[in-house]
Amino acid sequence: MPHYQNQNPVLVAVDCIIFGYDGESLKLLLIKRAIEPIKDQWSLMGGFIGKNEDLDGAAQRILLELTGLHDVYLEQFHAYGSPDRDPVERTISIAYLALIDINKYSRQINDQYHAEWFKVKEVPQLIFDHDTMVSAAMDKIRHQAALNPILFELLPEKFTIPQLQNLYEQVYDLPIDNRNFVRKINASGMLIKHSEKDKSGSRRGAFYYSLDKAKHNAQFKSFLSLISNS
Template sequence: MDNYIKHNKQYVAVDCVIFSYEDQELKLLLYPRGFEPSIGSWSLMGGFVKEDESLENAAQQVLFNTTGLKNIYLEQIGGFSNPDRDPGGRVISIGFYALMPIEDQNKELVRNSGAHWWPIQKLPHLIFDHKEIIDAALIKLQQKSSISLIGKELLPEAFTLTQLHNLYNAIFQKKFDAGNFRKKILSLNVLKKLPKKDTSGSKRGAFYYTFIDNIEHNNLDRIIKF
């Protein structure tokens, strides 16, 4: 069974672009790299892939180690494989992006790793090709958000339409018309109005909404076009 033995093996890693949303901004969780090369520079969370796990499992493991969360929403971005991308050696990296509500994370764990949430508009300099991976991740996230109503993955359980509106503004880096946006969203019939109001954002207060029961990612796919 060893016809493969004459071929080279490679280091394979996963790198995770972890998106969250706070203060009307998309944010990314970055951390200072703990080993050479480029020790101390800002970097995506990553890890090597073990022989007995899939890429997705490896990515979930990275997310668990850094945020304490399991079963996070995850999408594959693609492979990054320039032979010189990592000066430490030949490493093929598969990029993933993850979405999580920022308050779900284990804050202590994140703090202990030295990680920090960076607004996507003000990222620090990143090692290797990590900026490229982030750019690809944002494009994928935009593609996803344009055919699927995201929000469940990034917002708290209950949220206002203004929050959702601002989230979409942040993702697409443009301003959607507020009135048209809310009409479009409500016409989808996937949100239900809660009796409570949020008064933090305005004097009048805005009603909270939540996704109707028994709705999954799959049900939200291809229900919308932006």
């Protein structure tokens, strides 16, 4: 079998930046590195590409091993190939971001990886260039959230308006005027209002809503104005 001559082998890995939202805080799922160097330091979940895997397949496998999840929002967004990014061997990493609902899947997380959720603003220092990856992933989410309703991937099937507003405020790190938000979200026609309420936060409670999947693509542009004008 022919081989490329005079070429040094390079390892290829996948790193998954896994975001979740519990109704109160936007969070990042981290693990402790199991091997030297810098063993037991906080890290993104990653692994090397298998011999018979493609990139997306490797990312899906890694996400499944850590969370028990499949068929969730998973997007490849950047490649990292600095020669000295990994002190062990020359390794190129393909970064993916994933968006999941913490409350729906928290019981399925695989404990063997010592995984832990951290609030995005309280993430500890990470190994190698993983801090750079997280920052780039947040930029990617903000960009994508301005084009399509990907943030709904972080919400349960039924959610409240305060939960939705809080999520947008945390992603964009800015306050949103409540009255404008409620008025514009209702005018968008994207949401279905339910009769039941969440009364965990107050006696009065807040109505539950769900995304109208038949309308959200057509109505999303009008919904976007609530961010820029609030």
